[in-house]
Amino acid sequence: MSTVIKNGTVVTADLTYKADVLIEDGKIVEVGDNLSGDETLDATGCYVMPGGIDPHTHLEMPFMGTYSSDDFESGTRAALAGGTTMVVDFAIPSPGQGLLDALQMWDNKSTRAHCDYSFHMAITWWSEQVFNEMETVVREKGINTFKHFMAYKGAMMVNDDELFASFQRCAELGALPLVHAENGDVVADLQQKFLAEGNDGPEAHAYSRPPAVEGEATNRAIMIADMAGVPLYVVHTSCEESHEAIRRARQQGKRVYGEPLIQHLTLDESEYAHPDWDHAARRVMSPPFRNKQHQDSLWAGLASGSLSVVATDHCAFTTDQKRYGVGDFTKIPNGTGGLEDRMPMLWTYGVETGRITPNEFVAVTSTNIAKILNIYPKKGAIMKGADADLVVWDPAKEKTISASSQQSAIDYNVFEGKHVKGLPRYTLTRGRVAVHDGDFKGQEGHGEFVSREPFQAVNKALSTWKELTAPRKVERTGIPASGV
Ligand SMILES: NC(=O)NCCC(=O)O
Numbered sequence: 277m278s279t280v281i282k283n284g285t286v287v288t289a290d291l292t293y294k295a296d297v298l299i300e301d302g303k304i305v306e307v308g309d310n311l312s313g314d315e316t317l318d319a320t321g322c323y324v325m326p327g328g329i330d331p332h333t334h335l336e337m338p339f340m341g342t343y344s345s346d347d348f349e350s351g352t353r354a355a356l357a358g359g360t361t362m363v364v365d366f367a368i369p370s371p372g373q374g375l376l377d378a379l380q381m382w383d384n385k386s387t388r389a390h391c392d393y394s395f396h397m398a399i400t401w402w403s404e405q406v407f408n409e410m411e412t413v414v415r416e417k418g419i420n421t422f423k424h425f426m427a428y429k430g431a432m433m434v435n436d437d438e439l440f441a442s443f444q445r446c447a448e449l450g451a452l453p454l455v456h457a458e459n460g461d462v463v464a465d466l467q468q469k470f471l472a473e474g475n476d477g478p479e480a481h482a483y484s485r486p487p488a489v490e491g492e493a494t495n496r497a498i499m500i501a502d503m504a505g506v507p508l509y510v511v512h513t514s515c516e517e518s519h520e521a522i523r524r525a526r527q528q529g530k531r532v533y534g535e536p537l538i539q540h541l542t543l544d545e546s547e548y549a550h551p552d553w554d555h556a557a558r559r560v561m562s563p564p565f566r567n568k569q570h571q572d573s574l575w576a577g578l579a580s581g582s583l584s585v586v587a588t589d590h591c592a593f594t595t596d597q598k599r600y601g602v603g604d605f606t607k608i609p610n611g612t613g614g615l616e617d618r619m620p621m622l623w624t625y626g627v628e629t630g631r632i633t634p635n636e637f638v639a640v641t642s643t644n645i646a647k648i649l650n651i652y653p654k655k656g657a658i659m660k661g662a663d664a665d666l667v668v669w670d671p672a673k674e675k676t677i678s679a680s681s682q683q684s685a686i687d688y689n690v691f692e693g694k695h696v697k698g699l700p701r702y703t704l705t706r707g708r709v710a711v712h713d714g715d716f717k718g719q720e721g722h723g724e725f726v727s728r729e730p731f732q733a734v735n736k737a738l739s740t741w742k743e744l745t746a747p748r749k750v751e752r753t754g755i756p757a758s759g760v
């Protein structure tokens with residue numbers, strides 16, 4: 277079967293032009309005018325763009341004594357409904373568990389996916405086994421990214437020596453380290469301080485994670501990555517302190533990428549002051565939402581290019597799960613949803629307001645991350661040979677976000693009541709129409725694992741430079757006898 281997208285405007289990261297798209301066997305085979313095929317999508321007035329890629333989701337993730345409630349079935353259904361055609365989830369070994377063992381667990385969970393997916397591997401402890409298995413993960417399992425939690429002390433947090441060891445291993449293997457950058461020691465102390473003062477509500481979650489803990493950890497991770505000679509990707513950059521570290525590093529020529537979330541761009545710290553405990557607890561995530569100045573900084577970073585990707589860190593817990601933390605905010609499962617709303621919210625609050633252009637929208641939702649993850653142009657591009665993961669985006673289509681009509685399995689939506697303008701008219705996953713005007717037509721199990729090759733260029737450049745500038749013993753002509 278062939279599919280043609282006609283009369284639409286194709287947007288890539290680099291230019292906007294009129295084009296038709298011919299698709300066969302899930303791949304784009306022609307991009308040009310006057311094509312014909314079995315099925316025609318009338319895209320007049322719409323943008324045709326590469327499907328969104330969300331590089332940060334946690335589907336059915338074991339965390340804080342429970343599991344996040346969206347699994348690969350409901351999570352990828354939500355993704356497609358919002359124009360996202362690929363997700364990257366995290367295989368997270370419990371401390372002491374092998375990487376390959378954890379990966380097997382995530383492979384088993386992902387069989388019901390409606391759209392393509394890939395995995396990052398988390399480094400939650402350090403040993404010779406972890407060191408050895410990292411090579412298998414990269415060379416045989418198609419995973420070229422490793423996430424490190426600098427927070428969650430006593431659970432998934434790794435210390436600086438472990439970070440340095442793992443970053444050096446990433447450099448050797450051609451892999452990219454990711455960091456959740458918050459100073460976990462300081463957070464743990466502040467949590468106890470606020471609890472001891474009787475400050476046990478969800479607002480204390482935000483008080484215990486001020487921007488400084490994020491800025492400090494981001495700076496530290498950048499310096500450790502530089503010493504290891506490896507690029508770095510900072511997940512959920514939420515504040516100016518962290519953005520400033522990333523911006524400065526990039527100006528210095530370091531390969532550092534920053535990823536704000538749609539939640540941090542559009543929701544602020546006042547959510548935690550809400551009189552309703554449930555309302556505030558549903559928005560507990562790490563890092564927490566910040567004030568308007570931090571939001572302005574993140575938007576500026578997207579426009580100027582110092583921040584590269586907008587993600588969600590989709591990690592959705594029900595209201596009942598959030599209530600585990602009544603009387604002790606440290607027990608509220610951390611995480612919020614966002615997969616279904618990332619693209620419409622970013623279009624509405626970004627493109628409609630003039631903060632970013634349509635091309636920048638495509639860059640930060642798809643093209644940039646495809647390049648960073650080393651899957652471009654299979655993903656993130658409209659060109660011959662690319663996967664036909666496409667969105668026909670209608671900038672005039674509107675809706676009010678409501679949990680009552682969402683695909684996600686949880687009972688609320690952190691964007692409840694927000695009016696969005698700009699929605700997918702069609703979402704195609706490898707040529708298959710999965711969403712048409714809000715009707716879901718996807719197929720469970722259609723999603724395939726996307727294997728990612730190790731990095732050549734960036735890691736090679738860094739290791740060459742590292743070798744050229746390495747400290748060397750000075751060869752001297754005359755060495756005096758040692759003094760007494
Ligand atoms: N971000 C968050 O609060 N939950 C998900 C786990 C993580 O990435 O930290």
Ligand SMILES: [Zn+2]
Nearest residue numbers: 456511512562
């Ligand atoms: Zn995180």
